[in-house]
Amino acid sequence: xxxxxxHVFVCENERDETDTRGSCSLKGSREVRSKLxxxxxxLPIRNKVRINKAGxxxxxxxxxxxxIYPQGIWYGKVAVExxxxxxxxxxxxxxxxxxxxxxxxxxxxxIKIKEL
Amino acid sequence: xxxxxxHVFVCENERDETDTRGSCSLKGSREVRSKLxxxxxxLPIRNKVRINKAGxxxxxxxxxxxxIYPQGIWYGKVAVExxxxxxxxxxxxxxxxxxxxxxxxxxxxxIKIKEL
Numbered sequence: 001x002x003x004x005x006x007h008v009f010v011c012e013n014e015r016d017e018t019d020t021r022g023s024c025s026l027k028g029s030r031e032v033r034s035k036l037x038x039x040x041x042x043l044p045i046r047n048k049v050r051i052n053k054a055g056x057x058x059x060x061x062x063x064x065x066x067x068i069y070p071q072g073i074w075y076g077k078v079a080v081e082x083x084x085x086x087x088x089x090x091x092x093x094x095x096x097x098x099x100x101x102x103x104x105x106x107x108x109x110x111i112k113i114k115e116l
Numbered sequence: 117x118x119x120x121x122x123h124v125f126v127c128e129n130e131r132d133e134t135d136t137r138g139s140c141s142l143k144g145s146r147e148v149r150s151k152l153x154x155x156x157x158x159l160p161i162r163n164k165v166r167i168n169k170a171g172x173x174x175x176x177x178x179x180x181x182x183x184i185y186p187q188g189i190w191y192g193k194v195a196v197e198x199x200x201x202x203x204x205x206x207x208x209x210x211x212x213x214x215x216x217x218x219x220x221x222x223x224x225x226x227i228k229i230k231e232l
Contacts, residue, residue, distance in 0.1 A: 002188035003175065003220060009125065009168075052125075055169030059119065069185035072118035104119060 002070065005048040006091060010036065010078075011065040013056035023056075024063035028079065032064050035080050039087055049091060062102050076102040118186065121164040122207055126152070126194075127181040129172035139172075140179035144195065148180050151196050155203055165207060178218050192218040 010033040015023035037051040059065045062076030073096060075086070082100060089095040098106070126149040131139035153167040175181045178192030189212060191202070198216060205211040214222070 002183065002190055003173075003218075007183070007185070009170065012171075050174060052173065053171030054125065055128075057119075057168065058166060067118065067123070069123070070188045072186045074118055102119075 004050040005045075006071070007050050007052065007069045008036070009052045009054035009057065009067050009069070011055070011057045011059075011063060012053045013060075021060045022063060023060060024065055027063050029064040031080055032066075032078055032083070036083050036086070039083060040091070043087070043092070045091070059102060065102075074102040074105050075100040120166040121161075122187070123166050123168065123185045124152070124207075125168045125170035125173065125183050125185070127171070127173045127175075127179060128169045129176075137176045138179060139176060140181055143180050145180040148182075148194055148196055148199070152199050152202070155199060156207070159203070159208070161207070175218060181218075190218040190221050191216040 010029055011024040012029050012033065013023050014025040015021060017026060033051060033053060040046055040049050040051055043049070057065045057067060059074070059076060064076075064078045066075040066078050067073065068075070068090065073090065075097070078086070078100060085097060086100070089097055126145055127140035128145050128149065129139050130141040131137060133142060149167060149169060156162055156165050156167055159165070173181045173183060175190070175192060180192075180194045182191045182194050183189065184191070184206065189206065191213070194202070194216060198213075201213060202216070205213055
């Protein structure tokens with residue numbers, strides 16, 4: 001329907017180190033996004049997927065925050081080490097990685113990403 | 117399913133004025149996003165909608181670019197003057213505004229936003 005079959009937004013909001021809310025940038029979101037973008041470029045589905053920078057997604061306490069649309073999958077506390085699994089399972093196979101789901105999504109099991 | 121029923125991303129990518137690709141920032145995207153955010157705060161559905169800043173959405177020639185998820189509605193050449201109609205028709209009534217649809221979406225008529 002849209003321009004991309006999988007549209008990933010990674011929060012890169014910046015806040016001062018003294019801000020108690022924290023921020024995804026201070027938790028390494030730039031590295032997460034740039035590494036994910038780099039790896040996706042190597043995939044056969046690269047033209048169907050876009051890795052986008054986003055401003056604050058409103059889920060600061062669960063950052064690094066990532067949301068995947070149009071499926072509406074919210075992953076939290078994402079680290080560079082999680083990226084191979086996100087690519088292999090979620091982007092390529094359409095599977096949900098339970099341990100990465102944000103708390104408000106944990107009870108939702110009816111999500112199905114379209115297999116590419 | 118996700119955190120927001122309507123998640124709007126407005127491209128705020130910046131490029132140098134000499135860059136022939138153009139950029140949404142140079143076309144006024146900051147004003148578009150800040151005005152939209154301000155107006156949405158006055159709506160009864162404000163807690164179900166988020167207006168987010170995004171990096172380059174890849175549709176520079178149709179900027180100011182906006183994509184609305186999970187519905188997957190892509191609007192282009194959005195100006196501040198279009199915002200009352202976007203709020204009234206798309207965000208509140210779930211209608212698609214044909215004249216704002218990006219070119220690749222013009223033939224798609226089976227989009228239905230969930231009425232809030």
